[in-house]
Amino acid sequence: MSNGRFLDERQRRILLALAGTWVLTLVVKPVLAITILNALITLVYVIVLLYNAAWFRQSLKVPELVQVSDWEARSIPDDELPTYTVLVAAYREGNLIADTLLMLELLDYPKDKLEIKLLLESDDSQTILAAMRALAGSQIRIVHVPAGQPRTKPKALNYGWQTSSGELVTVFDVEDIPDPLQLRRAAVAFQRLDPSVVCLQARLQYHNASQNLITRWFAAEYMTWFSTMLPALIRMGSPIPLGGTSMHVRASALRTVGGWDPYNVTEDADLGIRLHRQGFRTLILDSVTFEEANVDFVNWVKQRSRWYKGYLQTWLVHMRRPLDTWRQLGALGFVGFCVVVGAAPVLALLNPICWLLVIIWFIGHYIQIKAVFPGWIFYPAMLCMFLGNFLAFYRNLVAVRIAGRPQLIPALMLFPIYWLMMSIAAVRAFAQMATAPSFWDKTMHGLDHRRVADGSELRWQSPPISR
Amino acid sequence: MAITADFPLAHRRNAATGLDFRLPGLTEPRVVFGLCLALYVVVAAVLVFVGNVLAGDGVSRVAIANRILFSRDPHLAAIGFVWSPLPNLVLLPLVALKFLWPPLVRQAFAGNLVSSLFMAGAVYQFLRFLQDIGMARARRLALTACFAFHPMIVLYAANSMSEAQLLFFLLLVVRHLGKWLREHSVGSLVATGMYLALAYLTRYEATAAAAAVLGVVGVATYFGSRGAARSRLALAAADCMIAITPFAFAFAFWALVSLAITGTAFQQFSSPYGNTAQLHAMGVAPPTPAQELDGAGLGVRWMLALEPFLPLVLVIGAIRSIFRRDLNSVALPAVLAAVVTFMFWAHSTGTIFHELRYFIVAIPFALVVLAVTLAPAQPPYRAGLRVREESHAAVRSRRDSAATSRIDAPAPVAFATGCILLMACAIPSGANAILSNSTNPDQAFQLQALLTRMPTREQQMASKRWLTERSVSSYIDSRHLPKSSILIDDFVGFVIVMTSDHPNQYVITTDRDFLLTLSAPAEFGIRYILVPPNRGRGSLDAINRQYPTLYDDGAGIGTMLKQFPDASDLQMDWRLYRVGAQQ
Known part of the structure; x- marks a missing residue:
């Protein structure tokens, strides 16, 4: 686990040495230095492209989702169900907390086996007050998480979980609308599955996809990720970065890996990797939790830059002993981990630079650019540029079609703008990495119009997909 | 039952990596592939080393690959931008091996090996297609033989031209489009799109096939899905986009690369070496209407020389698909028909040189029409919201139920045998076509010289080419x-x-x-x-x-x-x- 710093001493020394050598080369032989850098970057792109092509191919197969029918979920006798702990961390969410409690009350699970903990920061009086008002007569317990650094969701989760007794544990976010049968489905699935399967990730979808262009992009991206890419990633033997909510995990396994990393701002992704390194398996549960897609540009950038920062943090932490990670994940799993977790933020940062280079090249054919792109770099780079952009567009198109939501396609046509937003978030993430590594950039919830218009309208509905 | 049949543990064999490292077994299509490859390579060796029959465009591709790797200024941009890039690119690995065996480049034999490989691949894909549509073994092997042993196919397998690659990718498109129409799997639609793109990067006439695929996919989804017209339109548009996006990217890619390196996007029209310039240089004037009619007549005669019973097969196919009300049996031939029609138009209007090879697609076209006619009826396309693959059991049970109806059942043996015999007539007729000066002016003398003990003066001259x-x-x-x-x-x-x-x-x-x-x-x-x-x-x-x-x-x-x-x-x-x- 991290100790709040991105790099440990050894990584810092290696990185400094490499950077120093490169700068020295740059001074002595600038063309050579830049050519070497170009070669390395192109190599990364080539690896990412190859992996993504294989990944896309896998994603076209029927996804291997763990399915438990309504009937099966309901018919299991209550006394055969395990005890369940539901953790809900909230911070400055006073406006939503009443809705949240309503959703939690709807979860279909025997009361005596269900333990729901609302984790609130002890100095967040506004949310605490709102919760206490709404809680009257409910079995949900409020846990006061002591204030203090790091003020992160994983710290709250650890704090709440350490005093809980459920055999199964799950996490929901305040704005979630989970399938009411999700806990029963997960419990049934865990009983039938091999004990090595310790984690089931439910599918996340957005309930406000059609609110504006950003939510449409975001929804298309999530559809691609949870409905096609994640199942394919599992099939490829790669560790999967879990989503922050609706991941159901056996408490014993969570204990083995030591809970969440309190310093990591994408504790979910990190947990997925650590479970995999211990030889545990994660599968996707065919049950949907509706979330609220970010509707606001600034809010979206904040959330995305936290994700990038967290991914980077996760990658660096697991690269402190790269050989151990390699051994535990296997070669393919290791490559997958590096591509999915490590390369995502880096490429988001590099993409606009590459685009700019291409445009400048087309306009001017500058001899300086030519000098640092010899043929053996130029051609693979050009191919990556075309095939990479093709794949990035195409896999969303295919996923949206598989999900039966062709009305999102017009938004996909403008997807490059969304990529640009990702890059802005990446710049922010890298800047924060230096200044505030464990700072949790709070995402505002409750901005979707259905809530704004009428707070009581939300209900869980069957997802609009039929397979 | 707790977890459905798709549950991962049932697939554990591949669950860890998704990869399967078993050696390929000797299946029927693989054996056919191997035999065809051997035959084609032998014919190629005879053509090149005995008869000195080297096809100009094929040789020039080897020359291009050679200059990319071994000229005084080796660089990939030396590929040239007048013609499609893929036929040159696939040659690079073999040409790089010329130090092992100089004739690979000296006699351009690398090109013959590649065309043999692709044509054997085309035969393989054709056979797999016949398997896919549920054709019984005897008739599918007979039809495959009609394709594989057609003299025009054998010649273009052996003579290093890019026709083999074009046929290979077109048959892949047909096969996967058929799979999509039957099983509604997005994966097949994606494959259709990808192979269309590769076909375009092989030969520009694949554009016609892309247009046909677009039409087929749009119509099939719109009329095959349920719901309001608006939502069916949206689904149809989505499917069309999946089918055409790879092609569109390939098109843009090639135009932009050309623009970046040469300064013009479409060299085939603007280059001093392009098709337009070549036609002009050879004194081919734009034809008058009367000449266009002559050109069309010539095109029809050449097509009939390659497939004498093509019109009859078309009539039989049309009658049967009307009775079956079967969109599939129209959709799949349409892809090849589009290419044939396009080439016929280009031939008549003098946009291309008059060469027999431009009609080679008529051969698989006739065979695919006959194949869907003789095969059991294909299940109707129903897209709805179901886009994943159906289980094999469901497909099989539908096929079984289809077999109970007379019109949906496979064609009776006598009828099928008759039709296949008609197709086999194309073999002597095709042999005549490639050996005759009137149909194959480019190569006929050289081929004749190979077959005769006492070559005429013209035949002797022709075999001294290069x-x-x-x-x-x-x-x-x-x-x-x-x-x-x-x-x-x-x-x-x-x-x-x-x-x-x-x-x-x-x-x-x-x-x-x-x-x-x-x-x-x-x-x-x-x-x-x-x-x-x-x-x-x-x-x-x-x-x-x-x-x-x-x-x-x-x-x-x-x-x-x-x-x-x-x-x-x-x-x-x-x-x-x-x-x-x-x-």
């Missing part, structure tokens, strides 16, 4: 010249450079300093210039365009050293000039 270029090349090699000392435009002279042991003696058209050198050869160390006469194709030669009288009188920059008259009447004479003042 020998002049080789003698030029070996003459130059024997003079042991330093690097970069001979100027040549390798658009016409590609065989000279390709056959050389030291290609870096030549300054060629794709060298980045070619234009500069051409403007003042002596100043850039050029000692000799090789030039063909300034007429016909030779008028496209860059040196002739710069110094129009060089061939005749040295244009004041050189003195003639040696003349190489063409031995075959099919190629150019060459003259070698020593650079330096004439007086």
Whole structure:
């Protein structure tokens, strides 16, 4: 686990040495230095492209989702169900907390086996007050998480979980609308599955996809990720970065890996990797939790830059002993981990630079650019540029079609703008990495119009997909 | 039942990596592939090493691959942007091995190996297609034989042209489109799109196939899905986009690369070496309406020479699909029909040279029409919201129930046998077509020379094709010249450079300093210039365009050293000039 710093001493020394050598080369032989850098970057792109092509191919197969029918979920006798702990961390969410409690009350699970903990920061009086008002007569317990650094969701989760007794544990976010049968489905699935399967990730979808262009992009991206890419990633033997909510995990396994990393701002992704390194398996549960897609540009950038920062943090932490990670994940799993977790933020940062280079090249054919792109770099780079952009567009198109939501396609046509937003978030993430590594950039919830218009309208509905 | 049949533990064999490392078994299509490959390679060897039958475009592709790797200025952009890139790119690995076996490049045999491979692949795909549509073994093997042993197919498997690659990718498109229509799997639609893109990067006429696929996919989804017209339209648009996006990217990719490197996006139209310029140089004037009619008549005769019973098969297929009300049996042939129609149009209007090979797609077209006619009826397409693959059991049970209805059942044995025999007639007819001067003017003499003991004068001449270029090349090699000392435009002279042991003696058209050198050869160390006469194709030669009288009188920059008259009447004479003042 991290100790709040991105790099440990050894990584810092290696990185400094490499950077120093490169700068020295740059001074002595600038063309050579830049050519070497170009070669390395192109190599990364080539690896990412190859992996993504294989990944896309896998994603076209029927996804291997763990399915438990309504009937099966309901018919299991209550006394055969395990005890369940539901953790809900909230911070400055006073406006939503009443809705949240309503959703939690709807979860279909025997009361005596269900333990729901609302984790609130002890100095967040506004949310605490709102919760206490709404809680009257409910079995949900409020846990006061002591204030203090790091003020992160994983710290709250650890704090709440350490005093809980459920055999199964799950996490929901305040704005979630989970399938009411999700806990029963997960419990049934865990009983039938091999004990090595310790984690089931439910599918996340957005309930406000059609609110504006950003939510449409975001929804298309999530559809691609949870409905096609994640199942394919599992099939490829790669560790999967879990989503922050609706991941159901056996408490014993969570204990083995030591809970969440309190310093990591994408504790979910990190947990997925650590479970995999211990030889545990994660599968996707065919049950949907509706979330609220970010509707606001600034809010979206904040959330995305936290994700990038967290991914980077996760990658660096697991690269402190790269050989151990390699051994535990296997070669393919290791490559997958590096591509999915490590390369995502880096490429988001590099993409606009590459685009700019291409445009400048087309306009001017500058001899300086030519000098640092010899043929053996130029051609693979050009191919990556075309095939990479093709794949990035195409896999969303295919996923949206598989999900039966062709009305999102017009938004996909403008997807490059969304990529640009990702890059802005990446710049922010890298800047924060230096200044505030464990700072949790709070995402505002409750901005979707259905809530704004009428707070009581939300209900869980069957997802609009039929397979 | 707790967890459905798709539960991962049932698939544990592949669950860990998704990869399967077992060796391929000897399945029927693989055996057929192997046998065809062997046959085609043997025929290729006879053509090249016994008959000296080298197809111009095929040889020029090997020359391009050779100059990418071994010229004095090796770079990938030397691929040229007039023709599609893929046929050149696939040659690179084999051409790189020329040090192991020089004839790979010297006789351009690498090209023949590649075309054999792709044509055997096309046969494999055709057989897999017949399996996919549920055709019984005897008739599917018989139909496959009609394809694999068609003389035109054998010739183009063996002669290094890119027709084999085009057929390979088109049959892949047909196969996966058929799979999509039957099983509604997005994966098949994606595959259809990808192979269309590869077909485009092989030959531009694949554009016609793309248009047909677009129509088929749109119609199938719109009329096959349920719901309001608006939502069906949205689904149809989505499916069309999935099918066409790879093609659109390939199109944009090739145009942009061309733009980035040459400054124009569509070299096939604008280049001084493009199709348009070549037609002009060969004195092919835009045809009058009467000539267009003649061209169309010629096209029909050539198609009938390749597939004499094509009209009959079309009638039978049409009648049967009307009775079956089966969209599939129209949809799949439509892809190939589009290409045939396009080539027929281009042939009639004089957009392309009159060559038999442009009608080669008529062969798989006739066979695919017959195949869907003889096979059991395909299940109707119902898209709805179901887009994943159906279980095999569901497909099989539907197929079984289809078999109970007479019109949906496979065609009766006698009828099928009759039809296949009609198709087999294409074999003698095709043999006649490729050996006849009227249908195959380019190659007929050479092929005849191979088959006769007493060749006529014309046949003898034809089989001496390219020998002049080789003698030029070996003459130059024997003079042991330093690097970069001979100027040549390798658009016409590609065989000279390709056959050389030291290609870096030549300054060629794709060298980045070619234009500069051409403007003042002596100043850039050029000692000799090789030039063909300034007429016909030779008028496209860059040196002739710069110094129009060089061939005749040295244009004041050189003195003639040696003349190489063409031995075959099919190629150019060459003259070698020593650079330096004439007086």
